[in-house]
Amino acid sequence: MYILIFILGLIIGSFLNVCIFRIPNKQSIAFPPSHCFHCNHSLGVLDLFPVLSFVFLRGKCRYCRSKISIQYPIIELVNGLLYLSLFIKFGLSVYFIFYALFGSLLLVIAMIDIKTETIPNATIIFGLIxxxxxxxxxxxxxxxxxxxxxxxxxxxxxxxxxxxxxxxxxxxxxxxxxxxxxxxxxxxxxxxxxxxxxxxxxxxxxxxxxxxxxxxxxxxxxxxxxxxxxxxxxxxxxxxxxxxxxxxxx
Known part of the structure:
Protein backbone atom coordinates (compact mmCIF):
# COMPACT_ATOMS: atom_id res chain seq x y z
CA MET A 1 0.00 0.00 0.00
CA TYR A 2 2.87 2.34 0.80
CA ILE A 3 4.29 1.91 -2.70
CA LEU A 4 0.90 2.63 -4.29
CA ILE A 5 0.48 5.81 -2.24
CA PHE A 6 3.99 6.93 -3.19
CA ILE A 7 3.30 6.28 -6.89
CA LEU A 8 0.03 8.19 -6.60
CA GLY A 9 1.98 11.11 -5.17
CA LEU A 10 4.44 10.96 -8.07
CA ILE A 11 1.62 10.99 -10.63
CA ILE A 12 -0.15 13.91 -8.95
CA GLY A 13 3.24 15.63 -8.68
CA SER A 14 3.56 15.46 -12.47
CA PHE A 15 0.22 17.26 -12.74
CA LEU A 16 1.38 19.86 -10.21
CA ASN A 17 4.20 20.81 -12.57
CA VAL A 18 1.59 21.60 -15.22
CA CYS A 19 -0.24 23.80 -12.72
CA ILE A 20 2.96 25.60 -11.69
CA PHE A 21 3.76 26.55 -15.27
CA ARG A 22 0.26 27.27 -16.58
CA ILE A 23 -1.68 28.94 -13.75
CA PRO A 24 0.52 32.08 -13.60
CA ASN A 25 0.09 32.45 -17.36
CA LYS A 26 -3.68 32.01 -17.02
CA GLN A 27 -3.63 28.95 -19.24
CA SER A 28 -5.90 25.93 -19.00
CA ILE A 29 -4.44 23.13 -16.89
CA ALA A 30 -6.32 20.58 -19.01
CA PHE A 31 -5.79 21.70 -22.60
CA PRO A 32 -3.67 21.48 -24.65
CA PRO A 33 -2.13 18.15 -23.57
CA SER A 34 1.38 18.11 -22.12
CA HIS A 35 3.98 19.26 -24.64
CA CYS A 36 7.58 20.46 -24.85
CA PHE A 37 7.81 24.18 -24.13
CA HIS A 38 10.63 24.52 -26.66
CA CYS A 39 9.45 22.60 -29.73
CA ASN A 40 5.73 22.30 -28.78
CA HIS A 41 5.76 18.59 -29.63
CA SER A 42 3.07 16.66 -27.77
CA LEU A 43 4.53 14.31 -25.18
CA GLY A 44 3.83 10.60 -25.41
CA VAL A 45 3.31 8.09 -22.63
CA LEU A 46 7.03 7.31 -22.46
CA ASP A 47 7.76 10.99 -21.86
CA LEU A 48 5.39 11.33 -18.92
CA PHE A 49 6.51 8.69 -16.43
CA PRO A 50 7.20 10.62 -13.21
CA VAL A 51 10.94 10.84 -12.44
CA LEU A 52 11.81 7.81 -14.62
CA SER A 53 11.27 9.66 -17.92
CA PHE A 54 13.60 12.44 -16.76
CA VAL A 55 16.28 9.89 -15.83
CA PHE A 56 16.00 7.78 -18.99
CA LEU A 57 15.92 10.86 -21.24
CA ARG A 58 18.85 12.33 -19.30
CA GLY A 59 16.96 15.51 -18.65
CA LYS A 60 16.38 16.34 -22.31
CA CYS A 61 13.37 16.45 -24.62
CA ARG A 62 13.19 13.30 -26.75
CA TYR A 63 12.27 15.35 -29.82
CA CYS A 64 14.35 18.54 -29.77
CA ARG A 65 16.96 17.61 -27.10
CA SER A 66 16.28 20.80 -25.15
CA LYS A 67 16.96 20.59 -21.43
CA ILE A 68 14.06 19.67 -19.15
CA SER A 69 13.83 21.67 -15.94
CA ILE A 70 15.07 19.79 -12.87
CA GLN A 71 11.92 21.13 -11.21
CA TYR A 72 9.89 18.32 -12.78
CA PRO A 73 11.42 15.33 -10.98
CA ILE A 74 11.95 17.32 -7.76
CA ILE A 75 8.27 18.28 -7.45
CA GLU A 76 7.22 14.73 -8.33
CA LEU A 77 9.50 13.24 -5.67
CA VAL A 78 8.53 15.79 -3.02
CA ASN A 79 4.84 15.17 -3.63
CA GLY A 80 5.39 11.42 -3.55
CA LEU A 81 7.15 11.67 -0.20
CA LEU A 82 4.47 14.07 1.03
CA TYR A 83 1.69 11.58 0.28
CA LEU A 84 3.67 8.74 1.82
CA SER A 85 4.32 10.66 5.04
CA LEU A 86 0.70 11.77 5.31
CA PHE A 87 -0.44 8.19 4.78
CA ILE A 88 1.87 7.05 7.58
CA LYS A 89 0.47 9.77 9.85
CA PHE A 90 -3.25 9.55 9.04
CA GLY A 91 -3.71 6.18 7.35
CA LEU A 92 -6.24 5.76 4.54
CA SER A 93 -8.74 8.25 5.93
CA VAL A 94 -10.65 11.43 5.14
CA TYR A 95 -7.84 13.34 6.82
CA PHE A 96 -5.32 11.84 4.43
CA ILE A 97 -7.37 12.76 1.35
CA PHE A 98 -7.88 16.39 2.36
CA TYR A 99 -4.37 16.98 3.65
CA ALA A 100 -2.87 15.36 0.55
CA LEU A 101 -4.82 17.77 -1.65
CA PHE A 102 -3.99 20.65 0.68
CA GLY A 103 -0.30 19.74 0.70
CA SER A 104 -0.17 19.55 -3.10
CA LEU A 105 -1.83 22.95 -3.29
CA LEU A 106 0.79 24.38 -0.94
CA LEU A 107 3.59 23.05 -3.17
CA VAL A 108 2.03 24.75 -6.19
CA ILE A 109 1.61 28.03 -4.29
CA ALA A 110 5.19 27.96 -2.99
CA MET A 111 6.72 27.31 -6.41
CA ILE A 112 4.61 29.92 -8.19
CA ASP A 113 5.48 32.49 -5.51
CA ILE A 114 9.19 31.71 -5.89
CA LYS A 115 8.99 32.12 -9.66
CA THR A 116 6.63 35.10 -9.94
CA GLU A 117 6.42 36.61 -6.42
CA THR A 118 2.65 36.30 -6.63
CA ILE A 119 0.05 33.88 -5.30
CA PRO A 120 -2.67 33.50 -7.97
CA ASN A 121 -6.27 33.91 -6.86
CA ALA A 122 -7.12 30.63 -8.62
CA THR A 123 -5.04 28.71 -6.07
CA ILE A 124 -6.62 30.62 -3.18
CA ILE A 125 -10.15 29.97 -4.45
CA PHE A 126 -9.42 26.25 -4.74
CA GLY A 127 -7.98 26.28 -1.23
CA LEU A 128 -11.02 28.07 0.19
CA ILE A 129 -13.44 25.63 -1.43
Whole structure:
Protein backbone atom coordinates (compact mmCIF):
# COMPACT_ATOMS: atom_id res chain seq x y z
CA MET A 1 0.00 0.00 0.00
CA TYR A 2 2.87 2.34 0.80
CA ILE A 3 4.29 1.91 -2.70
CA LEU A 4 0.90 2.63 -4.29
CA ILE A 5 0.48 5.81 -2.24
CA PHE A 6 3.99 6.93 -3.19
CA ILE A 7 3.30 6.28 -6.89
CA LEU A 8 0.03 8.19 -6.60
CA GLY A 9 1.98 11.11 -5.17
CA LEU A 10 4.44 10.96 -8.07
CA ILE A 11 1.62 10.99 -10.63
CA ILE A 12 -0.15 13.91 -8.95
CA GLY A 13 3.24 15.63 -8.68
CA SER A 14 3.56 15.46 -12.47
CA PHE A 15 0.22 17.26 -12.74
CA LEU A 16 1.38 19.86 -10.21
CA ASN A 17 4.20 20.81 -12.57
CA VAL A 18 1.59 21.60 -15.22
CA CYS A 19 -0.24 23.80 -12.72
CA ILE A 20 2.96 25.60 -11.69
CA PHE A 21 3.76 26.55 -15.27
CA ARG A 22 0.26 27.27 -16.58
CA ILE A 23 -1.68 28.94 -13.75
CA PRO A 24 0.52 32.08 -13.60
CA ASN A 25 0.09 32.45 -17.36
CA LYS A 26 -3.68 32.01 -17.02
CA GLN A 27 -3.63 28.95 -19.24
CA SER A 28 -5.90 25.93 -19.00
CA ILE A 29 -4.44 23.13 -16.89
CA ALA A 30 -6.32 20.58 -19.01
CA PHE A 31 -5.79 21.70 -22.60
CA PRO A 32 -3.67 21.48 -24.65
CA PRO A 33 -2.13 18.15 -23.57
CA SER A 34 1.38 18.11 -22.12
CA HIS A 35 3.98 19.26 -24.64
CA CYS A 36 7.58 20.46 -24.85
CA PHE A 37 7.81 24.18 -24.13
CA HIS A 38 10.63 24.52 -26.66
CA CYS A 39 9.45 22.60 -29.73
CA ASN A 40 5.73 22.30 -28.78
CA HIS A 41 5.76 18.59 -29.63
CA SER A 42 3.07 16.66 -27.77
CA LEU A 43 4.53 14.31 -25.18
CA GLY A 44 3.83 10.60 -25.41
CA VAL A 45 3.31 8.09 -22.63
CA LEU A 46 7.03 7.31 -22.46
CA ASP A 47 7.76 10.99 -21.86
CA LEU A 48 5.39 11.33 -18.92
CA PHE A 49 6.51 8.69 -16.43
CA PRO A 50 7.20 10.62 -13.21
CA VAL A 51 10.94 10.84 -12.44
CA LEU A 52 11.81 7.81 -14.62
CA SER A 53 11.27 9.66 -17.92
CA PHE A 54 13.60 12.44 -16.76
CA VAL A 55 16.28 9.89 -15.83
CA PHE A 56 16.00 7.78 -18.99
CA LEU A 57 15.92 10.86 -21.24
CA ARG A 58 18.85 12.33 -19.30
CA GLY A 59 16.96 15.51 -18.65
CA LYS A 60 16.38 16.34 -22.31
CA CYS A 61 13.37 16.45 -24.62
CA ARG A 62 13.19 13.30 -26.75
CA TYR A 63 12.27 15.35 -29.82
CA CYS A 64 14.35 18.54 -29.77
CA ARG A 65 16.96 17.61 -27.10
CA SER A 66 16.28 20.80 -25.15
CA LYS A 67 16.96 20.59 -21.43
CA ILE A 68 14.06 19.67 -19.15
CA SER A 69 13.83 21.67 -15.94
CA ILE A 70 15.07 19.79 -12.87
CA GLN A 71 11.92 21.13 -11.21
CA TYR A 72 9.89 18.32 -12.78
CA PRO A 73 11.42 15.33 -10.98
CA ILE A 74 11.95 17.32 -7.76
CA ILE A 75 8.27 18.28 -7.45
CA GLU A 76 7.22 14.73 -8.33
CA LEU A 77 9.50 13.24 -5.67
CA VAL A 78 8.53 15.79 -3.02
CA ASN A 79 4.84 15.17 -3.63
CA GLY A 80 5.39 11.42 -3.55
CA LEU A 81 7.15 11.67 -0.20
CA LEU A 82 4.47 14.07 1.03
CA TYR A 83 1.69 11.58 0.28
CA LEU A 84 3.67 8.74 1.82
CA SER A 85 4.32 10.66 5.04
CA LEU A 86 0.70 11.77 5.31
CA PHE A 87 -0.44 8.19 4.78
CA ILE A 88 1.87 7.05 7.58
CA LYS A 89 0.47 9.77 9.85
CA PHE A 90 -3.25 9.55 9.04
CA GLY A 91 -3.71 6.18 7.35
CA LEU A 92 -6.24 5.76 4.54
CA SER A 93 -8.74 8.25 5.93
CA VAL A 94 -10.65 11.43 5.14
CA TYR A 95 -7.84 13.34 6.82
CA PHE A 96 -5.32 11.84 4.43
CA ILE A 97 -7.37 12.76 1.35
CA PHE A 98 -7.88 16.39 2.36
CA TYR A 99 -4.37 16.98 3.65
CA ALA A 100 -2.87 15.36 0.55
CA LEU A 101 -4.82 17.77 -1.65
CA PHE A 102 -3.99 20.65 0.68
CA GLY A 103 -0.30 19.74 0.70
CA SER A 104 -0.17 19.55 -3.10
CA LEU A 105 -1.83 22.95 -3.29
CA LEU A 106 0.79 24.38 -0.94
CA LEU A 107 3.59 23.05 -3.17
CA VAL A 108 2.03 24.75 -6.19
CA ILE A 109 1.61 28.03 -4.29
CA ALA A 110 5.19 27.96 -2.99
CA MET A 111 6.72 27.31 -6.41
CA ILE A 112 4.61 29.92 -8.19
CA ASP A 113 5.48 32.49 -5.51
CA ILE A 114 9.19 31.71 -5.89
CA LYS A 115 8.99 32.12 -9.66
CA THR A 116 6.63 35.10 -9.94
CA GLU A 117 6.42 36.61 -6.42
CA THR A 118 2.65 36.30 -6.63
CA ILE A 119 0.05 33.88 -5.30
CA PRO A 120 -2.67 33.50 -7.97
CA ASN A 121 -6.27 33.91 -6.86
CA ALA A 122 -7.12 30.63 -8.62
CA THR A 123 -5.04 28.71 -6.07
CA ILE A 124 -6.62 30.62 -3.18
CA ILE A 125 -10.15 29.97 -4.45
CA PHE A 126 -9.42 26.25 -4.74
CA GLY A 127 -7.98 26.28 -1.23
CA LEU A 128 -11.02 28.07 0.19
CA ILE A 129 -13.44 25.63 -1.43
CA UNK A 130 -11.37 22.66 -0.24
CA UNK A 131 -11.09 24.11 3.27
CA UNK A 132 -14.80 24.82 3.60
CA UNK A 133 -15.69 21.30 2.43
CA UNK A 134 -13.13 19.93 4.88
CA UNK A 135 -14.49 21.64 8.00
CA UNK A 136 -18.09 20.77 7.06
CA UNK A 137 -17.27 17.08 6.53
CA UNK A 138 -15.25 17.00 9.75
CA UNK A 139 -18.23 18.49 11.60
CA UNK A 140 -20.62 15.83 10.33
CA UNK A 141 -18.22 12.91 10.87
CA UNK A 142 -17.38 14.00 14.42
CA UNK A 143 -20.93 15.15 15.23
CA UNK A 144 -19.50 18.42 16.55
CA UNK A 145 -19.54 22.01 15.28
CA UNK A 146 -16.30 22.83 17.12
CA UNK A 147 -14.27 22.11 13.97
CA UNK A 148 -16.26 24.63 11.94
CA UNK A 149 -15.89 27.29 14.63
CA UNK A 150 -12.16 26.61 14.91
CA UNK A 151 -11.73 26.72 11.14
CA UNK A 152 -13.61 30.01 10.78
CA UNK A 153 -11.68 31.51 13.70
CA UNK A 154 -8.44 30.27 12.13
CA UNK A 155 -9.39 31.88 8.82
CA UNK A 156 -9.91 35.29 10.37
CA UNK A 157 -6.94 34.98 12.74
CA UNK A 158 -4.50 34.17 9.94
CA UNK A 159 -5.85 36.83 7.60
CA UNK A 160 -6.01 39.55 10.26
CA UNK A 161 -2.48 39.00 11.57
CA UNK A 162 -0.99 39.26 8.07
CA UNK A 163 -3.19 42.30 7.37
CA UNK A 164 -1.77 44.03 10.45
CA UNK A 165 1.78 43.10 9.42
CA UNK A 166 1.14 44.61 5.98
CA UNK A 167 -0.08 47.85 7.59
CA UNK A 168 2.74 48.09 10.12
CA UNK A 169 5.54 47.11 7.72
CA UNK A 170 4.05 49.06 4.81
CA UNK A 171 4.30 46.20 2.37
CA UNK A 172 6.50 43.71 4.21
CA UNK A 173 4.04 41.06 3.08
CA UNK A 174 1.49 40.94 0.31
CA UNK A 175 -2.23 40.37 -0.08
CA UNK A 176 -1.46 36.88 -1.37
CA UNK A 177 0.16 36.00 1.95
CA UNK A 178 -2.92 37.25 3.77
CA UNK A 179 -5.23 35.12 1.64
CA UNK A 180 -2.93 32.10 2.01
CA UNK A 181 -3.02 32.30 5.80
CA UNK A 182 -6.80 32.49 5.67
CA UNK A 183 -6.83 29.16 3.81
CA UNK A 184 -4.30 27.66 6.22
CA UNK A 185 -6.48 28.77 9.13
CA UNK A 186 -9.43 26.77 7.78
CA UNK A 187 -7.37 23.58 7.94
CA UNK A 188 -5.29 24.14 11.07
CA UNK A 189 -7.54 26.33 13.23
CA UNK A 190 -6.54 29.46 15.13
CA UNK A 191 -3.88 27.74 17.26
CA UNK A 192 -2.33 26.05 14.26
CA UNK A 193 -2.24 29.22 12.21
CA UNK A 194 -0.38 31.04 14.99
CA UNK A 195 2.23 28.26 15.16
CA UNK A 196 2.50 28.40 11.36
CA UNK A 197 3.13 32.14 11.41
CA UNK A 198 5.73 31.75 14.15
CA UNK A 199 7.81 29.24 12.21
CA UNK A 200 7.17 30.94 8.87
CA UNK A 201 8.45 34.29 10.14
CA UNK A 202 11.51 32.68 11.75
CA UNK A 203 12.34 30.75 8.56
CA UNK A 204 11.80 33.85 6.41
CA UNK A 205 13.97 35.97 8.69
CA UNK A 206 16.84 33.48 8.67
CA UNK A 207 16.63 33.07 4.89
CA UNK A 208 16.53 36.85 4.41
CA UNK A 209 19.67 37.37 6.50
CA UNK A 210 21.51 34.58 4.66
CA UNK A 211 20.52 35.99 1.26
CA UNK A 212 21.79 39.43 2.29
CA UNK A 213 25.06 38.09 3.72
CA UNK A 214 25.75 36.05 0.59
CA UNK A 215 24.71 39.04 -1.55
CA UNK A 216 22.21 36.94 -3.45
CA UNK A 217 19.64 39.63 -2.64
CA UNK A 218 20.11 43.34 -1.99
CA UNK A 219 18.43 45.23 0.86
CA UNK A 220 15.92 46.72 -1.57
CA UNK A 221 15.07 43.40 -3.21
CA UNK A 222 11.81 41.67 -2.36
CA UNK A 223 11.73 38.11 -1.09
CA UNK A 224 8.58 36.02 -1.65
CA UNK A 225 7.24 35.05 1.77
CA UNK A 226 4.75 32.42 0.63
CA UNK A 227 7.28 29.55 0.61
CA UNK A 228 8.17 30.23 4.26
CA UNK A 229 4.52 30.27 5.27
CA UNK A 230 4.14 26.96 3.43
CA UNK A 231 7.13 25.58 5.35
CA UNK A 232 5.56 26.77 8.60
CA UNK A 233 2.31 25.08 7.61
CA UNK A 234 4.00 21.72 7.05
CA UNK A 235 5.85 22.00 10.37
CA UNK A 236 2.54 22.67 12.11
CA UNK A 237 0.74 19.91 10.23
CA UNK A 238 3.24 17.27 11.32
CA UNK A 239 4.41 18.52 14.72
CA UNK A 240 2.07 21.37 15.69
CA UNK A 241 0.18 19.42 18.36
CA UNK A 242 3.43 18.24 19.96
CA UNK A 243 4.85 21.78 19.91
CA UNK A 244 1.71 23.26 21.49
CA UNK A 245 1.59 20.60 24.21
CA UNK A 246 5.27 21.16 24.97
CA UNK A 247 4.84 24.93 25.16
CA UNK A 248 1.74 24.74 27.37
CA UNK A 249 3.53 22.36 29.74
CA UNK A 250 6.32 24.87 30.45
Missing amino acids: LGIIYIIIMAFTSYSWIGIKDGILGFFTGSLIIFLIILISRGGMGAGDMKLMGVVGLFLGYKGVIVTLFFGIIAGGIAGVLLLLTKVKSRKATIPFGPFLVLGTFITLYWGEFILNWYLSL
